[in-house]
Structure formats: C-alpha cells, structure tokens
Amino acid sequence: MEPSKVKERYQALKHQGPTRSLARCDSTDLIPQIIPQNHINVHSNICSKAPEDLFDNRSTYFNGIDDDDDSQQPVSARVSSATITRQLSSTSLNQSRMSLTENGPLRIRFRPVDLSTILPMKENKTRTYVNVTNSKQKDYFNLLSDELILSILKYLPRASLAAMAQICRRLRSLTYDPSLWCRIDMSRKHIETCYLRDVLLRGTIILKMYQTTVHGNSIYSPNRNTWFTKLQFLDLTLATISTDCLLSLISACRSLRKISLETLILNSLIFEKLALNPQLDTLNLTMCSGMDLDCCSILTGQMRHLRYLNLGWTQLSEQCLHYICRTIQASIEHLTMTGFRQAMTDECVENLTRRAVRLRVLDLSDSSLITDKSVTSVLRNCLHLEHIAFSRCYAIAPITYASLKQLRHLNSLDIFGVVDQRGLEKLNSLLGSSIILNQQRFSYVARPTYGVRRTAIWGLRTRP
Incomplete structure (x- = not known):
C-alpha cells in the first residue's frame, strides 16, 4: 500500500478508537488496533486473553510517525521493513509502562501471529511449532571425547571421512588421524x-x-x-x-x-x-x-x-x-x-x-x-x-x-x-x-x- 493511502487510513481510524474486541490474535490487519490514552492496560484492546509476558518478549524500537495534527497520537503503528522517520509530539499513553518524549523512540507491542492462516495444513494432521529462538539445543556429538569419535569414525568409508573433514577444524584433525588411514x-x-x-x-x-x-x-x-x-x-x-x-x-x-x-x-x-x-x-x-x-x-x-x-x-x-x-x-x-x-x-x-x-x-x-x-x-x-x-x-x-x-x-x-x-x-x-x-x-x-x-x-x- 502506498504511504499516502496509509496516512489517509490512519487519519480516519485514529479518532475512531477500537472497533472490536479480538477473541484471538489476528495477523491479517494491515494497521494495528488503536489504544486510547485513557486505557490503563495497553494490552486490553489488543487481545483480551493474551498474558502480558507474551507481549513483553515481542517488542522493538523504532522512530514514530510524523503527523501534521498535534492532537492525540496513536500508541501503535504499522511495522514494516523500511525505516520511517517521523516526528512525534509528547503524549503519555501509559504512565506505568510506557513514556514518550518528543523525537524519542516509541515502544511497540506486537501481537502474536497465527500461522494457521498463512501456512497450509494437510488433512487430519495438526501442526506443532517449536520456538527455535528460546530452545537450548545441545550438540551431544561435540561433547564426546576424541577417542570415542575416532572409534565411531573407523567404521566409515574413506569418502565419508573426506566429506567430514570439511565440516570444522576439530573434525578435520580427527579425520586425518593416522589410525583411520593405516x-x-x-x-x-x-x-x-x-x-x-x-x-x-x-x-x-x-x-x-x-x-x-x-x-x-x-x-x-x-x-x-x-x-x-x-x-x-x-x-x-x-x-x-x-x-x-x-x-x-x-x-x-x-x-x-x-x-x-x-x-x-x-x-x-x-x-x-x-x-x-x-x-x-x-x-x-x-x-x-x-x-x-x-x-x-x-x-x-x-x-x-x-x-x-x-x-x-x-x-x-x-x-x-x-x-x-x-x-x-x-x-x-x-x-x-x-x-x-x-x-x-x-x-x-x-x-x-x-x-x-x-x-x-x-x-x-x-x-x-x-x-x-x-x-x-x-x-x-x-x-x-x-x-x-x-x-x-x-x-x-x-x-x-x-x-x-x-x-x-x-x-x-x-x-x-x-x-x-x-x-x-x-x-x-x-x-x-x-x-x-x-x-x-x-x-x-x-x-x-x-x-x-x-x-x-x-x-x-x-x-x-
């Protein structure tokens, strides 16, 4: 959508206030929901069932949107990959959680994305997702000693040893061990x-x-x-x-x-x-x-x-x-x-x-x-x-x-x-x-x- 149309839609919606109460988190909206200043909980109109910790892990900083009108400013805006620099007037949205100063960054709280509306799913199958960012996966192979790895490598053919030598320096030194090539x-x-x-x-x-x-x-x-x-x-x-x-x-x-x-x-x-x-x-x-x-x-x-x-x-x-x-x-x-x-x-x-x-x-x-x-x-x-x-x-x-x-x-x-x-x-x-x-x-x-x-x-x- 062009920036001019985004601005027009933003001007039309900023005085309207929240239009609906979401039963689940929706990722299809082009513009996030607008939270009035008088709301104490900044998450109340975004998702009534979402815990506050869920939003604390999904936040970022970027410069706000410059608006010609010096009146009431929105607390959220559309997040895009382009960097948009705009001037914000001082507005207090939530004294307990957020503070905004002139020309200062605005902290945006993102809503969780429902991937089921984006990725297709086969019949009679449920999709499970793993949080790769927060999971702590261990490389158990690197925890083995050199002697144990050598005892494993001796069963591999020479072509496989040559391929493993290109993975890392440790495997290169182990695959070049004379006991594997005697x-x-x-x-x-x-x-x-x-x-x-x-x-x-x-x-x-x-x-x-x-x-x-x-x-x-x-x-x-x-x-x-x-x-x-x-x-x-x-x-x-x-x-x-x-x-x-x-x-x-x-x-x-x-x-x-x-x-x-x-x-x-x-x-x-x-x-x-x-x-x-x-x-x-x-x-x-x-x-x-x-x-x-x-x-x-x-x-x-x-x-x-x-x-x-x-x-x-x-x-x-x-x-x-x-x-x-x-x-x-x-x-x-x-x-x-x-x-x-x-x-x-x-x-x-x-x-x-x-x-x-x-x-x-x-x-x-x-x-x-x-x-x-x-x-x-x-x-x-x-x-x-x-x-x-x-x-x-x-x-x-x-x-x-x-x-x-x-x-x-x-x-x-x-x-x-x-x-x-x-x-x-x-x-x-x-x-x-x-x-x-x-x-x-x-x-x-x-x-x-x-x-x-x-x-x-x-x-x-x-x-x-």
Missing part, C-alpha cells in the same frame, strides 16, 4: 598422483592397489620433494602405473617389508630404491619385465634380508638366470622360479640349492630341461624342505619322486601334468600318507592374496 584398499580405481600423495601423507601403513590405474608421473609435490612415508605393505598387482611414477613412489618408502610388483615394468633405478628398505623380506616379481643384469646384481647383492621371493614367469635372459642361481642370498626360505622352460638347467638347480640351504618352499614348475639330477640336488642340499613343485617337468622320471620320502620335513609335492590318476595312486603308496600330492595348483610364494581372502594382503585386512 589400512587402505584402492583396488580397481582410477586415481591421480596428488590423491595418492595425500593418502600416503596421512600415515598409511597397508596399501592395496590391485588393478588400480594411477594417472600422473610423480607423487612428489613441486614445493615438497623430500619426504618419506610410513608404508610397510604395498600391493601393486596388475596395476597400471608409469615407470617414473613407480620410481617416485618407491623413492618415498624406507620402511617397506612386503611389496608386490606383479606384471610391472622395472629398471635398475627402481631396484636401487628398493634396496634402501632394510626390512624388506618379501618381493613378488611375477611376470615383471625390464630386468637386466644390473637389476639381478642388486637383487642378490644388496637385498640381504629377503626371505620370500617370486620370480615366476619373469622375462629373464639365460645369463641373468644363471647369475641369480650362483649369487642368491642364503636367507631365502620361499622361492618360486617357474616358467624358465629353456633356461633352467640341472646346473642352475645345483648352484641354487647349494646357496639357499634354508629353503622350505621351492617351486621349479614348467622347467622342461631339468632331469633326475635336479631331484638328487634337492635331496642332498635342501634338508629343511617342506613343499616342492615339479609340475610339467617332463624330463624327470615319475619313479624318481619316490626318493623324496627321505626328506623328513616334506609334507606336500605338486607334480601336475606329469602322471595320470593311476600313477598318482601308485606314487602315493610309495611316499606314504605324510606327503600329500597335488595340493596347490598355483604358486602362492610372496603373493599378497591367495585363496578366498581377497580383502586382505599377506593376511592383513584392508578397508576401502
């Missing part, structure tokens, strides 16, 4: 190197990246080039990662204990960085490529604490294979050297068993050139052997395997593809019940996952 599973995902760097900087100890694709060439930040992670168990089986990115990842590790680089492309620089991890005892190099004589010299010369080594189906030259067999560390206990069909010979097996006297598991499957002499070398040098595999070694006579009964600790023998079921029954009768035939079809040496436990690497559980 076991990470990023299998079958596409990630950037910056995200991988952030995860490692949060104190990750166990990291599974099975079939993970890493985009980028380096995990180092341009402003921070020297830092080391707490990573101890790393699974990069069947991962898609560039050689430069792999080199930067290995360079940031000094506490590695077990690592799987299955199917990756390697070079001598990567082996030099791996040798800087003195606690490294498990290395899975199945189906890796790019290994030359320098890599083999670092493998056998500088990694002195290796116990589990898998070189199955690696694209090693005959020279590299012979070098490894001559210089392998005596600390090796589990060794897999499968797939060297035209490179592995009886001489290699003799040198190998003479060096690695602590062997407990040996897999020489798919070696087509080895003969009965290799079995004799194993009997003479590997006295602590518990499991051995000669699968698809066709140059060895089946009856020769019966001599393996002399090994006191031997409990399993795998000779898949060598004899038929009838020959297995006869050989089983010769070996006795203490040795089980054809128990494991595939090698499990140094591999992070084997069997049905696909959510764990080397027996340690991970979480996505």
Whole structure:
C-alpha cells in the first residue's frame, strides 16, 4: 500500500478508537488496533486473553510517525521493513509502562501471529511449532571425547571421512588421524598422483592397489620433494602405473617389508630404491619385465634380508638366470622360479640349492630341461624342505619322486601334468600318507592374496 493511502487510513481510524474486541490474535490487519490514552492496560484492546509476558518478549524500537495534527497520537503503528522517520509530539499513553518524549523512540507491542492462516495444513494432521529462538539445543556429538569419535569414525568409508573433514577444524584433525588411514584398499580405481600423495601423507601403513590405474608421473609435490612415508605393505598387482611414477613412489618408502610388483615394468633405478628398505623380506616379481643384469646384481647383492621371493614367469635372459642361481642370498626360505622352460638347467638347480640351504618352499614348475639330477640336488642340499613343485617337468622320471620320502620335513609335492590318476595312486603308496600330492595348483610364494581372502594382503585386512 502506498504511504499516502496509509496516512489517509490512519487519519480516519485514529479518532475512531477500537472497533472490536479480538477473541484471538489476528495477523491479517494491515494497521494495528488503536489504544486510547485513557486505557490503563495497553494490552486490553489488543487481545483480551493474551498474558502480558507474551507481549513483553515481542517488542522493538523504532522512530514514530510524523503527523501534521498535534492532537492525540496513536500508541501503535504499522511495522514494516523500511525505516520511517517521523516526528512525534509528547503524549503519555501509559504512565506505568510506557513514556514518550518528543523525537524519542516509541515502544511497540506486537501481537502474536497465527500461522494457521498463512501456512497450509494437510488433512487430519495438526501442526506443532517449536520456538527455535528460546530452545537450548545441545550438540551431544561435540561433547564426546576424541577417542570415542575416532572409534565411531573407523567404521566409515574413506569418502565419508573426506566429506567430514570439511565440516570444522576439530573434525578435520580427527579425520586425518593416522589410525583411520593405516589400512587402505584402492583396488580397481582410477586415481591421480596428488590423491595418492595425500593418502600416503596421512600415515598409511597397508596399501592395496590391485588393478588400480594411477594417472600422473610423480607423487612428489613441486614445493615438497623430500619426504618419506610410513608404508610397510604395498600391493601393486596388475596395476597400471608409469615407470617414473613407480620410481617416485618407491623413492618415498624406507620402511617397506612386503611389496608386490606383479606384471610391472622395472629398471635398475627402481631396484636401487628398493634396496634402501632394510626390512624388506618379501618381493613378488611375477611376470615383471625390464630386468637386466644390473637389476639381478642388486637383487642378490644388496637385498640381504629377503626371505620370500617370486620370480615366476619373469622375462629373464639365460645369463641373468644363471647369475641369480650362483649369487642368491642364503636367507631365502620361499622361492618360486617357474616358467624358465629353456633356461633352467640341472646346473642352475645345483648352484641354487647349494646357496639357499634354508629353503622350505621351492617351486621349479614348467622347467622342461631339468632331469633326475635336479631331484638328487634337492635331496642332498635342501634338508629343511617342506613343499616342492615339479609340475610339467617332463624330463624327470615319475619313479624318481619316490626318493623324496627321505626328506623328513616334506609334507606336500605338486607334480601336475606329469602322471595320470593311476600313477598318482601308485606314487602315493610309495611316499606314504605324510606327503600329500597335488595340493596347490598355483604358486602362492610372496603373493599378497591367495585363496578366498581377497580383502586382505599377506593376511592383513584392508578397508576401502
């Protein structure tokens, strides 16, 4: 409504006095009810049933309305969002409650609003309202200790933790706690190197990246080039990662204990960085490529604490294979050297068993050139052997395997593809019940996952 019309209506109503006695508080009037000066109770003509405390909590101050007539002034006026400055003459409305001076503020008492006339209401449903201003709601979550919150957060996935870190500073510091990021599973995902760097900087100890694709060439930040992670168990089986990115990842590790680089492309620089991890005892190099004589010299010369080594189906030259067999560390206990069909010979097996006297598991499957002499070398040098595999070694006579009964600790023998079921029954009768035939079809040496436990690497559980 325009100000001129408001003023005209105000002039018409100010001499009229109260028109009706309200049974309830009404919010539809454009202009509040006018209270004459002679009324003692200022609320009597506004709402006869409303208590005085209800109006005391709904008051405000603003400048009054300038009126041309110096006679009787109203005690209430329409409240709007605009600031209207008008001159008021001195009028005494209620000596006990309100006082008004010239050019002074006028205290306005507001009537409660009935929201049922404004908001629609569904059928057969009652609406309840909560006074948010006066209610004292407590944040019980913030009253919890950090230990309790951490015990709750450990059940959340990593994506939820990243979202909670953006709420407040306290949750950010709690969600970055190393105990929540020590076991990470990023299998079958596409990630950037910056995200991988952030995860490692949060104190990750166990990291599974099975079939993970890493985009980028380096995990180092341009402003921070020297830092080391707490990573101890790393699974990069069947991962898609560039050689430069792999080199930067290995360079940031000094506490590695077990690592799987299955199917990756390697070079001598990567082996030099791996040798800087003195606690490294498990290395899975199945189906890796790019290994030359320098890599083999670092493998056998500088990694002195290796116990589990898998070189199955690696694209090693005959020279590299012979070098490894001559210089392998005596600390090796589990060794897999499968797939060297035209490179592995009886001489290699003799040198190998003479060096690695602590062997407990040996897999020489798919070696087509080895003969009965290799079995004799194993009997003479590997006295602590518990499991051995000669699968698809066709140059060895089946009856020769019966001599393996002399090994006191031997409990399993795998000779898949060598004899038929009838020959297995006869050989089983010769070996006795203490040795089980054809128990494991595939090698499990140094591999992070084997069997049905696909959510764990080397027996340690991970979480996505």
